[in-house]
Amino acid sequence: DAGITQSPRHKVTETGTPVTLRCHQTENHRYMYWYRQDPGHGLRLIHYSYGVKDTDKGEVSDGYSVSRSKTEDFLLTLESATSSQTSVYFCAIRTVARNTIYFGEGSWLTVV
């Protein structure tokens, strides 16, 4: 258990509305990540953070923004949700000591 909590765990929203997913960690990890997982594509990196206010884009960042104002919180925002953003979103942290990734339980988002 890497002390990662995602919220909300499930959400249904309408096309065009903004949505924010929250990732909260309790172990002071520097590196945090947002992935999405879709059938046939595996896990794809959306954005990542390497410290407070330090973020960068992943491979599928279009339509998403992130913020990290505190070490423990990493927020993912869909500015204007589209049906193609229906997916399961996983937050993750990376431990420096073992250089391995640990995931949160996931947030299931449906855009109708």
Place this chain on the structure above:
Amino acid sequence: RKEVEQDPGPFNVPEGATVAFNCTYSNSASQSFFWYRQDCRKEPKLLMSVYSSGNEDGRFTAQLNRASQYISLLIRDSKLSDSATYLCVVNSNYGGATNKLIFGTGTLLAVQP
């Protein structure tokens, strides 16, 4: 060509069988390798890291072949509880603030009673 490729399966095996999964990667500069396990509608969880000399954890054995650029996972004496999707993960350092983790799409294992 995908950077990390796995046979999607499903692999349907009886309890007690030995099953092996392979995973190939395209970046010869890849540095770290992992197997993750993912149960249906759950998050991926680290199963084991893969070391150059090969490593074993109970019924699970992981091996790395750098020359051929593949890693493997062997599960002996399969249990019903081993049924899951197994993800191959490769960590390639492209420079910058973070390493780049590439996930395979996973191999589905179904162990039958």
